[in-house]
Amino acid sequence: MKLSELDYALPPELIAQRPLELRDDSRLLVYDRESGEVRQRRFSELPDELATDELVVVNDTRVIPARIRIERPRGEVLLLERTDTDGVWEGLARPTKRLRAGRRYGPIELLEHLGEGRWLLRLDGEPAGEMPLPPYITEALSDPERYQTVYAQEEGSAAAPTAGLHFTPELLARLDVERVTLHVGLDTFRPVTAEELERHELHSERYEVAPAAWERIRAARRVLAVGTTTVRVLESAARGAPLRGRTDLFVTPGFEFRRVDSLLTNFHLPRSTLLALVMAFAGVEETRRLYRLAIDERYRFYSFGDAMLVR
Secondary structure: OEHHHHOOOOOHHHEOOOOOOOHHHOEEEEEOOOOOOEEEEEHHHHHHHOOOOEEEEEEOEEEOOOEEEEOOOOEEEEEEEEOOOOOEEEEEEEOHHHOOOOOEEOOEEEEEEEEOOEEEEEEOOOOOOEOOOOOOOOOOOOOHHHHOOOOOOEEEEOOOOHHHHHOOHHHHOOOEEEEEEEOOOHHHHOOOOOOEHHHOOOOOEEEEOOHHHHHHHHHOOEEEEEOHHHHHHHHHHHOOOOOEEEEOOOOOOOOOOOOOOEEEEEOOOOOOHHHHHHHHHHOHHHHHHHHHHHHHOOOOEOOOOOEEEEO
16 A cells, blocks of 8 residues: 555644533544445434444553653653663653763653664653643643543553543443553554555554453454554454553554454544554545545544544
């Protein structure tokens, strides 16, 4: 698949800069793969679009306050993942060319440059920075909890699993819900730069599924995966991966889905692995058509934007 096939033009004003006052007041574009029918709903109407016995699987990871500002030189460190060594993390730091291994920058000591702006570093204490909002969100977030799902529990992500941001406790109470965990690293959202998608390297991310949860998921008649991160966990486990570990599963068009029957997702950046996953599930041309419709209908895009359900 050529990189150009993951491109599309988005008017900048459609990039959502802030969450809606009510989480489930976002719009929901529904696509039925069997009939080709498209419906436009509100997210609060999601239960009406699901089968009565559909199991809804969410990613309960919790975002850490991972963005830490540094002085002299002025810049920042973005924590990505704890290592097995106490107090040692992997992170992104900038301006990398002006930083030096062995020096301290506030609560951080840089240990080793790993290339491409990635560092091994030692952090004093627990993360106490800012929410790591994506760079396309330029407005400050008044309530950091709005970049967490209401079911966030297992701390460890450098970015939110944004398809879950639309849920409220009241809406969840109307659904049959099961949890998995995948700690999101920024590599999931890193733009594809290789001219051919298959040449892009996807780094692994930590995940865990409780045995009882997997038994429910495995036995369910239909499974709705909330977000692309949940898809990667379920499809890894469905291929015999252990219920706890790391996955570098790269879902691209032509992929055979073994456990995911429906997908709930936000609208993703062009040239991203997330868009490739949606194309794998919904179809390449169908996804392009849905994105054109969403743009024409002025849907809100990206992390704080609207949602799409592919059945």
